[in-house]
Amino acid sequence: MNQTALHRMLALKDLKDLKKVSPQNLFDLRVTTNLPLIKELFYSLYKDPKHDLYFKELLELLPSLFQTRSDELKLHDLYLLKKGNWYQSENMVGMQLYVDLFNNNLKGIEEKIPYFKTLGINFLHLMPITTRPKGENDGGYAVNSYTAVDRRFGSKKDLLSLTSKLRAEGIYLMLDFVVNHTSDEYPWAKKALQGSAKYQGYYFMYPDRTIPDAFEASLPEVFPATSPGNFTYRKEIDHWVMTVFNSYQWDLNYKNPKVFLEMLSNLVAMINSGVDVVRFDALAFLWKNIGTNSQNLPEAHMLISLFRMCLQTIAPGVIFLAEAIVAPKEIIKYFGEGNREGNECDVAYNASLMALLWNSIATKKTLLLNKTLQNSLPKPQESTWINYVRCHDDIGLGLDDHYISELGWDPWLHRKFLLDYYCQGLDWSPAVGYQFMYNPSTGDGRITGSCASLLGLEKAIRIQHTAAIEHAIQKILMLHGIILSYGGIPLIYAGDEIGTLNDYSYLDDDHKKYDSRWVNRPSHSWQTVANLKEKETPSSIIFNGLKHMISIRKKNKVFADANNTILHDPRNPHLFMFERSGKNKEGVLVLANFDEHPQILGVDVLHSLGYVKDGTLSDILSSQKRKLNSGLMEVQPYELLWLAKP
Numbered sequence: 001m002n003q004t005a006l007h008r009m010l011a012l013k014d015l016k017d018l019k020k021v022s023p024q025n026l027f028d029l030r031v032t033t034n035l036p037l038i039k040e041l042f043y044s045l046y047k048d049p050k051h052d053l054y055f056k057e058l059l060e061l062l063p064s065l066f067q068t069r070s071d072e073l074k075l076h077d078l079y080l081l082k083k084g085n086w087y088q089s090e091n092m093v094g095m096q097l098y099v100d101l102f103n104n105n106l107k108g109i110e111e112k113i114p115y116f117k118t119l120g121i122n123f124l125h126l127m128p129i130t131t132r133p134k135g136e137n138d139g140g141y142a143v144n145s146y147t148a149v150d151r152r153f154g155s156k157k158d159l160l161s162l163t164s165k166l167r168a169e170g171i172y173l174m175l176d177f178v179v180n181h182t183s184d185e186y187p188w189a190k191k192a193l194q195g196s197a198k199y200q201g202y203y204f205m206y207p208d209r210t211i212p213d214a215f216e217a218s219l220p221e222v223f224p225a226t227s228p229g230n231f232t233y234r235k236e237i238d239h240w241v242m243t244v245f246n247s248y249q250w251d252l253n254y255k256n257p258k259v260f261l262e263m264l265s266n267l268v269a270m271i272n273s274g275v276d277v278v279r280f281d282a283l284a285f286l287w288k289n290i291g292t293n294s295q296n297l298p299e300a301h302m303l304i305s306l307f308r309m310c311l312q313t314i315a316p317g318v319i320f321l322a323e324a325i326v327a328p329k330e331i332i333k334y335f336g337e338g339n340r341e342g343n344e345c346d347v348a349y350n351a352s353l354m355a356l357l358w359n360s361i362a363t364k365k366t367l368l369l370n371k372t373l374q375n376s377l378p379k380p381q382e383s384t385w386i387n388y389v390r391c392h393d394d395i396g397l398g399l400d401d402h403y404i405s406e407l408g409w410d411p412w413l414h415r416k417f418l419l420d421y422y423c424q425g426l427d428w429s430p431a432v433g434y435q436f437m438y439n440p441s442t443g444d445g446r447i448t449g450s451c452a453s454l455l456g457l458e459k460a461i462r463i464q465h466t467a468a469i470e471h472a473i474q475k476i477l478m479l480h481g482i483i484l485s486y487g488g489i490p491l492i493y494a495g496d497e498i499g500t501l502n503d504y505s506y507l508d509d510d511h512k513k514y515d516s517r518w519v520n521r522p523s524h525s526w527q528t529v530a531n532l533k534e535k536e537t538p539s540s541i542i543f544n545g546l547k548h549m550i551s552i553r554k555k556n557k558v559f560a561d562a563n564n565t566i567l568h569d570p571r572n573p574h575l576f577m578f579e580r581s582g583k584n585k586e587g588v589l590v591l592a593n594f595d596e597h598p599q600i601l602g603v604d605v606l607h608s609l610g611y612v613k614d615g616t617l618s619d620i621l622s623s624q625k626r627k628l629n630s631g632l633m634e635v636q637p638y639e640l641l642w643l644a645k646p
């Protein structure tokens with residue numbers, strides 16, 4: 001049982017009637033129950049006796065931060081706590097969007113609530129909205145403040161108005177907490193640049209290359225093409241500062257407990273605007289040690305858990321999402337392992353599933369997908385995934401070389417093939433994507449492009465090829481149908497619901513043209529939305545198809561994530577098959593064909609799993625019965641079936 005479940009249990013009686021509840025008493029109870037964990041985590045990171053001082057500071061900070069939370073949010077927290085694991089519900093369907101690109105500003109988002117409702121969206125991830133440097137700012141991931149709303153998006157008042165509307169409409173909100181770094185214009189960075197020793201101690205700053213070189217010996221590069229190395233020289237103070245991401249993003253030094261305390265205050269100030277899910281950005285990088293790659297270190301996990309246990313006492317309704325785009329065996333650790341199980345992040349991006357789906361499209365085979373998923377460790381009971389097809393970032397090929405080799409493929413050649421397939425290296429490929437951060441010395445590279453363009457729609461429209469257009473649409477719907485039915489929260493990238501193609505306008509912007517991720521950060525086309533009803537266009541087929549699948553998901557409890565996703569072997573290298581099973585023997589069998597040709601499935605599997613009645617299957621997606629006439633069932637190219645258990 002994780003701490004949230006424990007808090008729920010201990011508060012069971014009080015939570016019965018939220019009108020009579022005393023938030024203060026329940027806060028005291030949570031502090032008491034979390035304190036041993038908080039203390040242990042704090043002292044395993046901050047071992048020096050002089051750190052006692054900061055522990056005392058933390059003990060005073062918790063109640064004072066609790067007081068900064070509004071009465072309304074204190075109650076909302078308890079409402080969510082009482083609700084149980086709401087984030088695992090079949091009702092959850094999310095959308096990620098850039099506020100300005102979607103509809104100008106925060107007011108514009110409020111206006112579009114009916115749009116979200118039409119599609120069935122009840123969870124929003126708004127990309128960074130706080131102040132940032134004027135020039136390059138990594139799409140707002142270089143923060144000048146954790147709370148001040150950037151003027152282009154509106155005001156604090158607009159944000160509060162939006163979050164209160166969202167709460168009233170039952171729409172959950174996720175915002176980023178850029179926990180690993182600030183911009184070089186952040187007040188602490190500015191003071192450090194003016195020579196303040198205190199604030200220089202908030203970052204990793206060195207007067208010469210000795211320590212930077214020692215770090216570099218084992219640090220990989222995140223943006224090798226545009227921001228090589230992990231340190232930036234600042235002539236103002238003749239120092240080197242650690243900048244793992246871009247040169248203007250300064251890594252925070254959490255070895256300094258003061259940084260943790262201040263960032264905890266920043267976190268609470270941020271969620272006090274009405275945030276339900278905190279996207280803990282780049283959290284794999286939080287702790288740095290010379291001689292390591294400074295990613296996924298045990299101390300990073302302790303630190304995240306420390307943040308989590310503290311925040312939980314203050315705002316028990318708010319949950320954490322791990323933004324760790326790392327190998328499958330590392331991702332799972334962000335839910336918390338061993339005695340921290342369930343006490344780190346509640347949700348994590350399922351980057352493995354995402355990368356494996358793209359791998360399956362390119363190879364038309366599901367072997368690596370099945371092999372990797374079959375061998376993945378189970379996640380804790382209370383946690384869930386965010387399943388996604390595309391997001392604002394590149395597609396990293398986080399595939400396991402060991403499994404690639406076991407399939408008889410050469411890992412290096414396989415990765416090269418994927419890059420060529422998606423990034424226009426092969427004439428016959430339908431994809432129109434771009435390389436991101438290609439590193440010629442290692443051959444490593446990542447892929448960028450919009451979902452529709454990577455799946456062939458852009459090229460098919462360009463050459464006016466009806467069958468290719470149909471295939472692209474089927475692939476878009478099939479991948480989204482998989483993330484909508486696999487256990488977890490499906491997160492649709494805004495624009496993908498109307499088949500948005502690559503956007504090349506970023507090439508005209510000096511601050512963006514070096515970052516090809518912008519090709520998939522288009523302005524939302526409200527003109528396309530206005531035309532959805534008019535005629536059968538690729539956009540309307542995609543939109544209506546998604547809307548239909550979302551409504552079916554919401555009607556079927558088996559789609560809730562109760563760790564009830566079971567993979568089955570389809571005995572056909574092109575098919576993907578998994579089952580969602582319910583408590584009362586109900587079930588849905590999801591079947592997808594990644595090949596451009598029809599594929600067959602042995603009917604015996606369907607019989608043994610109990611999906612055949614009177615020689616027929618029932619597909620809830622098409623509302624059609626399918627008669628089985630032989631021992632083999634045919635699955636059409638890129639077909640997706642959601643078969644209901646009779």
Ligand code: GLC
Nearest residue numbers: 138141178245281282323393
């Ligand atoms: C995360 C964001 C990415 C950003 C990076 C640095 O990975 O998704 O867009 O560049 O953090 O903040």
